[in-house]
Amino acid sequence: MDDTDPRRSIPRTDHLLALPEVIAAGESLSQATIKAIISEAQSAARTGEIPVAEVAPTIISRLSSRSASSLTPVLNATGIIVHTNLGRAPLSEPARQAVADAAGYVDVEMDLETGRRSKRGTGAKEALLRACPGAEDALVVNNGAAALLLAVTALRGEGLTGPGEIVISRGELIEIGAGFRLPDLMATTGSRLREVGTTNRTHLDDYAQAITDQTASLLKVHTSNFRVEGFTAAVEISQLRDLADEHELPLIADLGSGLFEPDPYLPEEPDIASALAAGADVVIVSGDKLLGGPQAGLILGRRDAVQTIAKHPLARAMRTDKLTLAALEATVANTQNPVHEALHIDLDRLKTRTDRLAELVSGTVVAHDGRVGGGGAPGVPLPGWAVELPEALARVLRLGDPGVVARVHQGRCLVDLRCVPEADDDRIVEAVNRAREKTQDSLGDGDVSFDDDPDFTNHD
Ligand SMILES: *Cc1c(COP(=O)(O)O)cnc(C)c1O
DSSP states (O other): OOTTOGGGGOOOHHHHHTSHHHHHHTTTSOHHHHHHHHHHHHHHHHTTSSOGGGHHHHHHHHHHHOOSSSOOOEEEESSEEEBGGGTBSOOOHHHHHHHHHHTSSOOTTEETTTTEEOOTTHHHHHHHHHHOTTOSEEEEESOHHHHHHHHHHHTTSSGGGSOOEEEEEGGGOOEEETTEEHHHHHHTTTOEEEEESOSSBOOHHHHHHHOOTTEEEEEEEOOTTOOOOSSOBOOOHHHHHHHHHHHTOOEEEEEESOOSSOOTTOTTSOOHHHHHHTTOSEEEEESSSTTOSSSOEEEEEOHHHHHHHHHSTHHHHTBOOHHHHHHHHHHHHOSOOHHHHHHTOOHHHHHHHHHHHHHHHTOEEEEEEEEEETTSOTTOOEEEEEEEEETTHHHHHHHSSSEEEEEEETTEEEEOOTTSOGGGHHHHHHHHHHHHHHHHHSTTTTOOOOOSOHHHHOOO
16 A cells, blocks of 8 residues: 555544534443444445445445444345344234333243242243143253253153163254254263164164163154155154153153144144143153244153153253243244244235236246255245345345345356235335336345355255
């Protein structure tokens, strides 16, 4: 950089901190946040991303338009309902309201009648038990993985000195995404996995043969993110029940997704009612997959088993916060939520909306299958439509306001309205038309081409 380089004249931090707008922002924003915004603008000028004259205006505009957190709300136009990268289930209106209500002081552990301490999470638990009449008791923890760890650990009986083998089929040793493997997770509890059967076929006798005085529990895990087809065999929960009774062992079923009852749209997806009726002592599901609620791990089943789990010291370390309890209770008390609606969408209506969008943005309607995504039902297509646009629009749409996340596939940008609330259709139209105008000047500039959203193939 020579002396005439304008980048030499990037305003200094003390000068920028003294701007009246920056001082005013300091009344509510922390100094660390303000300094980070200043430093970002200075680096942008250093790398030539913005002209030096734009440093101060950029800071002032960032300070005034700054949202409360760095999480940016987006419209999900991918057609993937439980999109792991977009926060899985979007909450229903009642659940959002419940979160807002619980954000301040709430009677989460107080009986307002007596003024004394009460049990945390009673409302959520009662709502869950109403939704799952087959369960005698319920416990809510942070997520499905925590629920599984806790159940396996607590049901070992005499603790670490007791028997520590968990019998599980080789066909169910799953990796749940982002590199997390259930076998590794279980190993952290000091338990040993006693793998039985083969990748594609496991029989009741395989379980029976593996049971010794070291066996702590039988575990059935739903293969929620892949399918084995062809020459396959698996053992049903009802068959394992008899074996568990014979040896007085707990039977744990990790179902992954949280369907309360069978859903005709997803015939292969297990549900809580059926798993409990088949004889699982406890079932484990996530709150933010097909259940459509907040991140949570639900443990439902026999009272003695759930009580044993709830009393384990680890349960305290996995305790959910009041916001989660509020959102979960509101989700469970209602039959409708955005996940349910997207799954059971009226196809005629979806087609009409897609045709209208295509017309208003000069795109082409193409057949497009949505997916359940990280919530389960691997490989099950949800037939529908999308509006096809040039691939270069995808990045501009993501970075727009509102951000619109479309699917990038085989060199195309596909806008699927399945997971977009109908009330937001016009925002999509405006976003696409604005993105089109923008890309007119710099078509394809800087766009990174990638194929396929990982959630289409790799459910988390
Ligand atoms: C998703 C899933 C988990 C993990 O649940 P989280 O709520 O993501 O922690 C565990 N087991 C199965 C079968 C799953 O599908």
